[in-house]
Amino acid sequence: MKAVVFAGAGRVGLADVPDPVLREPTDAIVRVQRAAICGTDLHIVGHPGQLPEGFVLGHEFAGQIVDLGDGVRGHRHGDRVLGADFTACGTCWWCRRGDHWECAERQFFGTGSVFGPPLPGGQAELVRVPFADTVLRPVPADVSLDAAVFLGDTLATAHVAVQRAGLRPGDTVAVIGGGPVGQLTSLAAQACGAGVVILVEPVESRRHLATIEGALAAAPDDARALVEQNTDGRGADAVIDAIGGQTGLTMAFDLVRRRGTIVSAGVHTEAWSLPAGRAFADELCLRFAIGDPMRHGDEIAGLVRSGAIDPTVVASETIGLDDAPGAYRRMAERRTLKSLIRL
Known part of the structure; x- marks a missing residue:
């Protein structure tokens, strides 16, 4: 064969x-x-x-x-x-x-x-x-x-990431990464009751697809401003990292609100320093997900x-x-x- x-x-x-x-x-x-x-x-x-x-x-x-x-x-x-x-x-x-x-x-x-x-x-x-x-x-x-x-x-991973985020109806969700998992995570979040979904992605064509499919989209340098604009400055209720590694987790901590939830569905192969002081003080929840x-x-x-x-x-x-x-x-x-x- x-x-x-x-x-x-x-x-x-x-x-x-x-x-x-x-x-x-x-x-x-x-x-x-x-x-x-x-x-x-x-x-x-x-x-x-x-x-x-x-x-x-x-x-x-x-x-x-x-x-x-x-x-x-x-x-x-x-x-x-x-x-x-x-x-x-x-x-x-x-x-x-x-x-x-x-x-x-x-x-x-x-x-x-x-x-x-x-x-x-x-x-x-x-x-x-x-x-x-x-x-x-x-x-x-x-x-x-x-x-x-x-x-x-791909969809199994997106689905479990949204479930692990524990969304409430109307929550603001940021999705880091506009690859296939990120795109379907955006759709799964919308289907499961999210309010505003913001997809963060450097490639313009991927941001365009996300907007066609109902999300807001931002380049990484513009993500925090867009999240704050849509949450009265609080930060996202949940951030889902769909790329993995230090980049995704670091950006997730930058975008999440106090007492918010971060879910990482990306593949991790390297060490990363958890900002434990902030995680404790802000009562953050960090979870990982495999479809x-x-x-x-x-x-x-x-x-x-x-x-x-x-x-x-x-x-x-x-x-x-x-x-x-x-x-x-x-x-x-x-x-x-x-x-x-x-x-």
Whole structure:
């Protein structure tokens, strides 16, 4: 089968690789009909570490089940499904609590051994899915595969960030970063009762998309003034960092009000000095969030089915699998927002 693979630091390629096969009774094989390229994909390709050359990339996928292990009970051959971006057993103490990310059986599709034992990804014609009853979710008949592919990570991350923020109706929310997660976080905040949503982003085209989709937008240097203008100088009730790292967290602390909440949904790989004195004096709440469609899948699908959120607005181009290496380059150069792959 054809697959998008890691080809060395900063590079991806297209290769013929062996078809996946069932290894456990709880496995399924999915024929991938939609995949997407994520900022996490770009990050691991640029900082490979535990990613071997030739490894199949990608963790956002949707398609049709073509083979099932004997232990799979919740799915049938031919079902349309979307995959979570990581696996969980579904039965351990953590999974029973809905904390699938903490499961000892966790594997993250397409990222080598960065987040657990390696598991080939979904930017391929076929993908093996362990613990299929837990990891795969049915795609409702009234949800397109173009939309469904974003429920497994991008929208799941945006949704949980908004939930962790504990919004009250009418709250002012600042979202740092206008990439795909930031854009969908803005939409999720609006759908879940926020008043003014302000998206902070240096790229003008991304600010323009945010305004079309109902937010206010500001370049980083203008963000504080716009937040203060809309809150009588108090600061945002909640700030959601959708980029990660020192830049996002530092800006979040600059924009949040006293007794406000900061949620970081960006990937963090470096140390950061918490301004503990201010956090204590202002009674700030700092939380981190990782999307989990296994826990929130019904809520996310409901937002899409109702029309409250259209996740396809972040797909700035639609390509075939053969063009994926070029799409990686365009995304890395910030010429595109997110690439949707149709197989």
